[in-house]
Amino acid sequence: MCVCVKTKEIGEGCEGGVCSMWSEIMARFERTPSQRKVVSLLLERGFGVSPSGKVVSGGIEIPHAQVAKEAGVDRRVVDATVKRILSDATLRKIFENMRTVPFLADVAPMLGLTVLVIHAVDPKERGILGEVAAKIAERGISIRQAVSDDPYFVKEPKLTIITEGNIPGDLLEEIACLKKVKSVQIYRSGAESEENTK
Numbered sequence: 694m695c696v697c698v699k700t701k702e703i704g705e706g707c708e709g710g711v712c713s714m715w716s717e718i719m720a721r722f723e724r725t726p727s728q729r730k731v732v733s734l735l736l737e738r739g740f741g742v743s744p745s746g747k748v749v750s751g752g753i754e755i756p757h758a759q760v761a762k763e764a765g766v767d768r769r770v771v772d773a774t775v776k777r778i779l780s781d782a783t784l785r786k787i788f789e790n791m792r793t794v795p796f797l798a799d800v801a802p803m804l805g806l807t808v809l810v811i812h813a814v815d816p817k818e819r820g821i822l823g824e825v826a827a828k829i830a831e832r833g834i835s836i837r838q839a840v841s842d843d844p845y846f847v848k849e850p851k852l853t854i855i856t857e858g859n860i861p862g863d864l865l866e867e868i869a870c871l872k873k874v875k876s877v878q879i880y881r882s883g884a885e886s887e888e889n890t891k
Contacts, residue, residue: 715845718784722774730764731774737846741791746775750793797838801855801880806837808880809860811852813873816844821873822852828868834858 715736722729734740740748740755747754748771757771764771778784801808813821822839829836835857842850860879869877 714787715843718787721781721784722777727766727770728774728777730766731760731771732778733846734760734764735788735791739791739793742775742778742785742788744779744789746772746779748775794840796840796853797855798840798853801837802882805882807856807858807860807882809854809856809865809868810878810880811854811868812849812875812877813852814875815873816842816850818873824871824873825852825854825868828864828871829854829856829860832861832864834860834864 718732718736719729722732735742735748738750740750740760743749743754748757748760749755757775758768761768761771778788797804797806798808798810809825811821811825822841826836826839836854837857838853838855840853842852844850859881865877865879868874
């Protein structure tokens, strides 16, 4: 998911004062590659930092040794990164409010839900989610979850939409025919995946 902000601390110096929040955060760790790895992992997984200096997922503390192993750095690097985050007012506010969102894609078919995986012609173009959601809403189908990969972290970002009930074949074709859509894959309960590509 692409997130943009406009504040005095983040975005300063960007055209119009607006740029990728993630890029601005990572720029602050440009001179410390090992800490940059830790920050990247925290952002990618949605891990936060508690006021007491612990890496957390919600209210669950994650041992710094485990974070270090996953990031490929020494535990002391994680300690130093957390201290640096807490010493910066803007970073502290961001990471103290970071939350992990449960992603249903892998279990959706087992719950009787349908999963649409959409690749866009240009993932950075606006309005893709809105156009697809509108097509689905026209059929009276409820969307349970919509998750868009952040192009900053993912080389081939995709939009994943989870719906109640089945998506009929003609609707799948309508979505695939949208100008901004490159391809659509669908996963249903008890069925093989289908793909519709231009």
